[in-house]
Amino acid sequence: MDHFLYRDGVLHAEDVPLPEIAAAVGTPFYCYSTATLTRHFRLFEEALSGLDHMICYAVKSNSNQAVLRVMAELGAGMDVVSGGEYARARAAGVPGARIVFSGVGKTRAEMARALEGGIRQFNVESEPELIALSEVATARQLSAPVTIRVNPDVDARTHAKIATGKAENKFGIPIARAREVYAEAAALPGIDVIGIDVHIGSQLTDLAPFEAAYTKVAELTETLRADGHAIRRLDLGGGLGIPYARDNNAPPLPLEYGEVVKRTVGHLGCEIEIEPGRLISGNAGLLVAGVIYVKSGEGRDFLILDAAMNDLIRPAMYDAWHDIVPVEEPAAGADYAPYDIVGPVCETGDTFARARPMPPVAAGDLVAFRSAGAYGAVMASEYNTRPLVPEVLVHEDQFAVIRARPSFDDIINRDTIPSWL
């Protein structure tokens, strides 16, 4: 459920009509709802109630400082995957002790920064990374709390580009080699092995892969404890999917996911971490765009928007489906006709939807992409020298620009022309 509803014939974000924001900031823009972010975080809190747990919001899904602050004020930890995200989480007021560091290619500089600044744990993904971390920590006479990410070889049954838990994926160590790697880790100076980490993919719409992976993690916990490792923390990753299309295939609810967690690992007495991103931020955001032209083509009609693939790349990259709705509520009984909905970028891939039934839409109208709060603004680029889309946060009847649209000069002045030219 989200807080983007039609009221008096106009789509609102909480209590703010979207045309009011469009008039103030121009289109396109991203719009996030505080109430929706809050609601989604609390669903996970409820789902894990009774377990010693921490919800570490996956910063990469939407890393705006204001969004991170909303999360931090709710008591969230953070899952970061780069030095930049670590800096963002700290700048938003999250203490190091609530930040976990994931990622398959952490550099020594990133490790040093997190160790010195404070970190809850490193989720280590390989033996070379363990050795590097050991060296970085011992050089500073520090000890790095570590979980090792295991690859459980389960099929997450999601889009190939966001499945991470199969043996052929680059992530984690093969679970079959876990005992060996944990023994190595335990022998390394500066490494404090505290738990196990797993993350099998994103946009999972079925609980069975979670159940399979967490069952393997539970078995591994017992095995490693028998080997003498003090396994006291399990990081179970993120990945719970959201409904993008309004059909009957709704993904499982956090509460149902929580039951899987409790059933599979609840008896182990471990502190449980989860790293949800998309389920918290995805349906808490819209991308609002203006219609530039309605163009009749050969056997098809096009809606040409002022938003493009550089602003929201998910359709081009993952064949993602986004619900696209007019901001002005269609009249009851309106005639729907199919449109190809596209942006102005010079690539055929700049297509958001094909033959999408839409009610009558005219140039100048506003449309909203639903479920655009996760992996939207964070993946945007300035391809075609299109300025990064501004982001707006709504809270009840207030809204604020939380990242302004850069001017052309801002963009151009980032380049420097060498003195010999």
Ligand SMILES: *Cc1c(COP(=O)(O)O)cnc(C)c1O
């Ligand atoms: C991307 C990622 C997440 C978040 O995934 P969502 O599908 O957005 O919940 C969590 N943990 C790790 C390690 C990730 O790479």
